[in-house]
Amino acid sequence: MMRTIEVLIVILIITGAFIAASAFAILPWPRQVSPMNLRRLSYTTLELLDSDHDLSTAAFETENYSIWSGLQVALSASLPVNVVYNLTVYEVGISGGGTELYTEMMSISNSETLGSTSDAFSYLASS
Numbered sequence: 001m002m003r004t005i006e007v008l009i010v011i012l013i014i015t016g017a018f019i020a021a022s023a024f025a026i027l028p029w030p031r032q033v034s035p036m037n038l039r040r041l042s043y044t045t046l047e048l049l050d051s052d053h054d055l056s057t058a059a060f061e062t063e064n065y066s067i068w069s070g071l072q073v074a075l076s077a078s079l080p081v082n083v084v085y086n087l088t089v090y091e092v093g094i095s096g097g098g099t100e101l102y103t104e105m106m107s108i109s110n111s112e113t114l115g116s117t118s119d120a121f122s123y124l125a126s127s
Contacts, residue, residue, distance in 0.1 A: 040084070045078045059089050062106040073107045084111050 049055045049071065059066045075085050086109040090102040 041079070041083075042085075045075070048078065049074055058106075062089055068106060068108055075108070076110060085109060086111055100121075 046055065054067070054071065054074070058064075058071050061067055071087070075087065079085060086107065086108040088109075089105045091099045091105050093103065095101050
């Protein structure tokens with residue numbers, strides 16, 4: 001009978017210690033982490049996606065929705081949940097007056113899940 005009481009006391013102590021540690025062990029929000037890490041993560045993700053020329057292929061085949069859906073799945077799988085991405089392809093042209101026109105061809109984003117604790121990083125690439 002005494003061993004049973006000792007085991008119950010040990011279980012209570014361990015459970016209490018776990019609950020207390022969980023209450024005080026809070027991870028920092030992404031905006032508190034160095035922005036350099038976010039830049040490296042985004043650049044590495046873009047390099048990884050373009051290592052097999054998937055990103056370049058998608059940029060020049062804006063009508064192929066299967067490539068774009070695969071690219072969106074790859075971006076969602078590569079980036080943390082609280083990182084918002086917006087990948088947009090523009091066609092650059094020149095108007096009659098000589099000014100540059102940027103026409104949006106295709107865009108994928110997870111910004112519909114944008115919350116107050118999300119961070120964003122922009123990256124512009126041109127050919």
